[in-house]
Amino acid sequence: MTPNHRIQFNVSARRGLLSCALGIALAVATLAHGQSLTAEKDPIHQDEQARIEMIQRVTPAVVAVFDEQQRGGGSGVLIDADGFGITNFHVVAPMLGSRRGLGGLSDGKTYELQVLGIDPTGDLAMFRLARSEPFSFAALGDSDALKLGDTAIALGNPFSLSEDYTPTATMGIVTGIHRYQWGTGGNLAYTDCIQVDASINPGNSGGPLFNEAGEVVGINGRISVNTRGRYNVGFGYAISSNQIKRFIPTLRAGLLARHGSLPRIQEGHSDVVFTQVSPDSNFYKNALRSGDRLIGFDEMPIANRNQFASVVGAYPADWPIVLDVGRVGQTKRIPVRLVAVNPRMDKGFTQLGEQNYDETRRVLSAFGSAVLGKENKLPRSWHWQMTREFEPNSNGIRRTTEHFSGNLQGGAPALLRNLDVPERMVKFDANIATETQSESREGVEPREFLVTDSMQLILTSLYRAQTVLLLYAHDGLPVGQPEITHVGADALMPIDMCAGDAPPALQKRESPVFRPVLSVIQWKFSDTATAWYGFDMDSGRLAQIRIRDIPTGDEIIIQLADYKDIGGMNWPCTVEVRTPNGEFRETYSDWKIEF
Template identity: 45%
Template sequence: MSNREPPLNDRTIDMPAMGFAVTLVLLAGHVAGDGSTPPGDDDFAARRARVQVAQSARIELIRRLTPSVVCIFPKDNRAGGGSGVLIDADGYGLTNYHVVAPLLPSREGEGGLADGNLYPLEVLGLDPVGDVAMFRLKSDSPFHAATLGNSDTLAVGDETLALGNPFLLAEDFTPTVTFGIVSGLHRYQPGAGRALIYSDCIQVDASINPGNSGGPLFDMTGKLIGINGRVSIEERGRINVGVGYAITINQIRRFIPALRAGLTTQHGAAGFTVADGPDGVTVDRIEKDCAAARAGIRVGDRLRQFAGTPIRSANHFLSLLGTYPAGWPVEAVLERGDITIKFRGRLEASPLPRPRGARDGAQRKMPDPFAPIPPDSEANRRAVRRALKLFIEFCGGSDALNRTMKLEWSGRRFNVDLPGNAPIPIERDEEKPPGTADLPPGAAPSDIERMIRWELYGAEPNAPRSPFQVVGSDEVDGRIAVVLELKKHDVHQPRIGLDDETGELLFVEFTHGTQAVRARYEYGEVKRSGTLRLPMRRRIHEDDRLVAEEQYDSAIAVGP
């Protein structure tokens, strides 16, 4: 018998055995021909133990995440649906707009959890442009919720878990789990006209199929990093080919305050468009009465940065712009010759999708997914109560606020336009106002700010008729604010921004003067004064231009 190996085409290969052998080699870390001594049994056992530990950790992670995943169905109908994920113990959750569109305009559906139970589901806020919606499950008991992550920290190659209900397989509402990696970042997927646009989204190879829409994408620490919603499919069937897309959680975070309040949100528009050219990304068209035009931006200016991000191309700018709500504060850096132009302003509102309506007089069998939906007033009242309760708790409690009759401030003011920016001493006593009477149109900005702030200090979250309503979201120093409008002071159009997670006061803004200047006081550096927590820094803007900063050394809360 010859010792020579037979030709390859004469060999019989046992694939299962070969796969097992390859697994052993990989576990042992052995590379043939490297001249090293193969590891012994102890080394192999240690490596196998590490693999088993990693597998056990992954199984435990999935077990922990499963209770937060929702199977979404129309009311009394389990023939169709999608997926969602709970983000707080009160039953609030996220999904895709196209998942809940069939539930409109009744806003009612059902949500199944892995405990085997169906819960009443109500649809809250809607983002038809970005394909996001918020819902709430109803129960007397708290729910298990996912923890929001930071999608900006993702890198291509990071491992992910996608959970959901593809093909309605989960008859007991236990989600299907698929595993993969981040295949790409900052992808742009056009939508249907103005709707269902995926800007700056995550591409994954974890298997995502019909029914996964609206379900969560987790990183391997268990943090929610995206909402699955779209998949590239084989042309002749709705079959996944390993290319799925998820909306980043950082984009969704900016819309959550409005969605929680039952609002239909709009995305931002810059007021100008750009094109790629030999000199880079340049402005090629600008609307006449937009904030950018009023700031002096012209056609031909080169766009270098937008919202702190260097702009690589016109498509990159469009993708980034689509992640922000209307009215969001942004900064842009442009160049004109050797001149650098810095622009700070607020995004215009991009139009909502047009209602489809009936064609040629025919009656639609399904509800128009883009028909106007009235705001949910009860959801708004709940959102106001939540925001005010968080604010009161952050300040030190209702007793601490109610006992405060006077605030004594001591510090310095720096006027930006003052030569040398010399500090001006501040010694100010604020008496608690006896009531909430409106101020005349000519009132000083400092008096208006004080009035609004004291009205907030005295707010009652459970009042049957609250003077506040949620109107949207905003941002201060990277922190997302829920924006409350004080309805009864129409002359000054006051708005208050509270940190959406902690309740901390972030800003007060209002209109004043004959020129209707929009003033904005931004707060920070909170310190405790007795049982009360107060901001020790104020930045004062007028029409988005910084005019002064106040820094306080002490703030004393005086009780009765």
């Protein structure tokens, strides 16, 4: 019965009763009156009504997960209209041979289920249900916003109770946050997880935990039991939604997810100290040294090893993190990328399925519509004008504003034929008008900047991105060939985070800063250069380009923001270029482009 029906029932019941015998009418009318009052005013009934509506709203997104023979039984939740859903790795582990299963929805039907990416370390997996019409789905919420005592509602199919796949709802409160539950042999660790006393039982695994607003804040997958047996005793654990978000691009693309870690550390009772920072690691390059003491992880103060173990486990390998470290009387802020922890590969899931190239196409297509608009056409030449401001820190110049204009043309046909086109194929000229507001310190000559170099880098990188789209639009996209592949997830690291010897004092916070998640497509230009195009998971826009010179390992990061409509194209009007450690950084803005 929907809420509306319920209200209508009350009203009509009251009307009908007026004509009844007085005694009965009086008694029942009082009751009806009481009900209508509660529906309008009583906070308890309002609360209950809101909960009923919430559960009804999210129910169609809850999946009963079975293998092809309809055995086993876990739960899952759909997170988009295309049928992508998440569940526990341990729910789909028995299906990894065929990568096929069945998903039952509350409409009483089962749908073919395809297992996509898996994360054995974090007990997560992505699946996709097949249907031509769009699916109902639930949105992922912010698990870092949860507090002890918040209402938590679990939906799923415990004990395989439901014959028609309508989920069972159980309610409780959040009884612990940022919990750490050890895994077995490196797998199935629940780090930074949510503890709830909503009753979670066998069969609930993989199912969603909702907050009061009906957002998925966790995936239920684990309970504490004692020798009484495998049923709930008030201690359930859910993988937090913010951890899940960091793995979604990887899982959607059908990849094996790996978790991140830091290089060798010694974990004391209160300190986490780096004991061995290898000189050829990215950590060393970014000025991390042996003996440094970890005091902050993405702006979250780290007080002890348990806290650190819990936090780091929620991150994918190669993820950009800003570390705050203590070193003899000073603190340093150091940007690093986490090292990879390989999951223990059991028999049965060593065979990974093919990469889901649909996902690569989807990401590029979303970018296409986000950037090119409806016309989906790519100009052959650009005339551009922009301003650059910079504040160099070592050469005495306080501030300089420069105005550029130039043309970029002629590269497209060559790019279309051959992906491995050298930069010079794109004709590039720039006119630079420097409006010198620079002040030189005495005795220091202003440095000559290689303006055209970084400018060229930005434009050609963008041009390449556009070219991929053009290729895509012309059905010539060599997706699936080694040059262009989906490689999982990355995060956007704001440029301000990445430099400076004196970081701001760390605020007390219980979880690290959550950064926007990118879906990353790798393009191997050549044997010597690779670029990673990071598309914002929510907007689909190109947000970051990383280009690496393979022989030296040097990297340039281009961040694109502030998208505006220019000449029918959605153009990033602020572009930042920097090295990973922020030693070199420039910001470009005020783009004016003619196509």
